[in-house]
Amino acid sequence: MATGQQPTTPPPREQQGEAPSPQQADAPAPQQPAADDPAAVLDELQDRWRRALADLDNLRKRHAKELERVRDEERARTAAAWLPVVDNLERALAHADSDPTAVLKGIEAVRDQAIEVLRGLGYPRYEETGVPFDPTRHEVVGVVDTPDAEPNTVAQVVSPGYGANGRQLRPAFVVVSKRQE
Template identity: 55%
Template sequence: METSDPRGAEGEEELASADRADATNKPAPEPPDERDARLAELEDRWRRAAADLDNARKRAARELALARDAERARAASVFLPIVDGLADAVTYAKQVNDPLAEGIESIREQAVAALERLGYPRIDAAGVPFDPRIHEVVSVVDRDDLAPRTVAAVTRLGFGVPERLLRPAGVVVTATRE
């Protein structure tokens, strides 16, 4: 028994045409060498993109750390005039025998402790060799009891470490002997 297509001969031609179109729309299979080369190229691009992302993450982390350190230094530097002012107030209060000297000294120590908590330890040691990375010479003295180029006294507190210095200590240094 024969089924007839209501479209007739034209319908059969349309179906044949559709089958040919489907066959031409499908990509031809790549030869194995070309497929392997394409796969290697895509894998290389993927690895490079992953490496770029990793580098961007590391760069962002470094920049964040630098920005955090810069902001910490900016905030800590606000305390420096306060510490200096309190040191001057303590000196004056002690000269005039003011009983407030101890209270002012306590507040000054709290401000210094705050700077230390921010990562800037005090630089106030006398009797140590002069280090131009953390000391600033404000005066030179002749003293026989100390070796040459030794910190004889600290006139202004310094804060920080050589790698991250907020302010060098103002020091009096012994003269070099010739």
């Protein structure tokens, strides 16, 4: 800006061809402080700054409430998915005095149901052997000399892993083959 020029303010929205928003239509038009009164300009800028801070604080509070609501809904959805598993475990315990083979079959069915719940929540089970060792999916708990297996392949799964595509709940605990030389 050249010396002596006054800053120009844009014309009101009505003159620009834009309609005021409903909040702007009801609110009184902000008074423009005189450009030669630095105290008035400072007061106006401080008022706008305080209003912006208050808006930001309100936005943070709304976001925190929304985040807590979403977390509560997700916890409830997850817990509800496990309720049938708990019910079936209680049924199996109620029949503990009956035929042991029937109880064993019931517990296996409940385990399969629990694995299915985990898969439905996005954590499928994996327990493959003979696959190459992958440090992002496997955790080595032992090494075994296996002459007929390729080196660095999974020889045994001690505990299966759960998860896929970068969303891992737990890696598989595995024994890896090595070749003696």
